Amino acid sequence: MEDEGGRSAPVRASVTRALGTLKREGCNVLLVGSEATSAHETVCRQFLGASAAEAPFRLFVRAVGQRETDQASCGPVDESETDRVQTIECASATLDPTTASAIGALGIEIVEAIDAFADSAAGGNSDGGLEPASLRVCVDSLGPLLEAYDAEAVFRLLHVTTTRVDQADGIGHYHLPIAPDHDAVSLLEPLFDAVVTVRTRDGADEQRWSLQEADAPTDWLAVSAGQRS
Incomplete structure (x- = not known):
């Protein structure tokens, strides 16, 4: 039997299993979609987790450009937790394209x-460390970096970042507010476990997942403001 999107039940089940594995074991997700600020914000909150108990360690990397559309839309949900919530700021004025x-x-x-998060979680125990999915990383956004540096330099940065997130079994998401068929998406896609395209239709935020392990993307799925990964 096929659903309205033309996908069979085994395909849907495979996608569901893959999504569950990513959320349990950690993943890196590229979040794309132009003119969809609301959807980016909603899905961002979803990836960050519902509470400090669910995702006690949060790292925000805010790359802000000069254009209004380059302004970061996400930020710490509780800035008082300075030992477990950190923000790294990099504005276009501090980005030097003449040097790597x-x-x-x-x-x-x-x-x-x-x-530092891993050391804090270990509490001096060499056998300890970050629990799966306890680390959440938000990079918002990649646009200013791609404007300031060549794509290869950004690729290397993301390779380092996604590798470390993988090692920590964390969940990282990386905003890139451009169309999913943009050349930059094709270049960066191999670094990620999934590419999530977001859009806003008739006032409703929607998301569509393209998983590395799946042959086809999911259907468009509604994004609930209360839904968390």
Whole structure:
């Protein structure tokens, strides 16, 4: 039997299993979609987790450009938890496209922040560390970085970041508010477990997942403001 999107029950079941595995074991997700600010914000909150108990460690990387559309839309939900919630700011004015050292330093700062979270979670126990999905990373957005640096430099930064998130079994999502058929999406897609396209239709936020392990994307799914990963 096929659903309205033309997908058979086994395909739907396979996608459901893959999504469940990603949420349990951690993943890196590229979040794309232009002119969909509301949907980006809603899905961002979904990835960040419902509470500090569910996702006690949160890292925000805010790359802000000069254009109004480059302004970061996500931020810490509880800035009082400074030992478990960190924000790394990088504005276009501080990005130097003539040297790779600045973007390299950003990668080091991200890795060191996650290392500090892991040390905090271990509590001095060498066998301890971050529990699966307890680390949530939000990068908002990749647009200013792609404007300031060539795509290869951004690719290297994301390779370092996604690798460290994978090692921590964390859930990282990376905003890129452009169309899903943009060349940059094709270049960066191999680094991610999934690409999620978001849109707003008739006032409702929707998402569509394209998983590396699936042959076809999911149907458009409603995004509930209360839904969490």
